[in-house]
Amino acid sequence: GENVEQHPSTLSVQEGDSAVIKCTYSDSASNYFPWYKQELGKGPQLIIDIRSNVGEKKDQRIAVTLNKTAKHFSLHITETQPEDSAVYFCAAPQGGKLIFGQGTELSVKP
Amino acid sequence: DAGVIQSPRHEVTEMGQEVTLRCKPISGHDYLFWYRQTMMRGLELLIYFNNNVPIDDSGMPEDRFSAKMPNASFSTLKIQPSEPRDSAVYFCASSFGYHEQFFGPGTRLTVL
Secondary structure, X not given: OOOEEEEOOEEEEXXXXXXXXXXXXXXXXXXXXXXXXXXXXXXXXXXXXXXXXXXXXXXXXXXXXXXXXXXXXXXXXXXXXXXXXXXXXXXXEEOOEEEEOOOEEEEEEO | OOOOEEEOOEEEEOOOOOEEEEXXXXXXXXXXXXXXXXXXXXXXXXXXXXXXEEEEOOOOXXXXXXXXXXXXXXXXXXXXXXXXXXXXXXXXXXXXXXXXXXXXXXXXXXXX
């Protein structure tokens, strides 16, 4: 089955800096890679996703890159702001479900 | 749409009691997922349904846990009897196709 590893588990950056979170997956047949953001006391919310037919996707200050050969994908947040502070999860599909990484707690210090 | 609705938002119960968590998915979605989140184990998938039919319950911890989806607009997750180690936040999520899942606000369960 699919195995998703996410690093780092915690990340602290200064406001305005960039943040990068990386995930690796094991199933070479996986073709969909979402990223979720979970704020305190709330459920995870999808912020961006990428399919295996593209290498990069951007949405304002966030971007996701995919390297299918190496089986890893990354979330990039530029010009970080305090409201970016949250836990971020990557995921990869296995059958009809998603396997989530362990999460990265991002702290943006003003 | 109001999004995925879960009730109750908080539940405190004593060991041995029955607990029922409820979920109303987004209208038109054909997949429904139940997750459990703890600090130790992260976000775990317990069970998911497609068109009201349970597809994969391999994540259900043990026979004390059961889930039903009697129709497209309602699902329950039941724990009987509850134990302190069941304390966690339980999320329901729904999607059209399994890709873009929309999560509810969660139910925080505390078993004393």
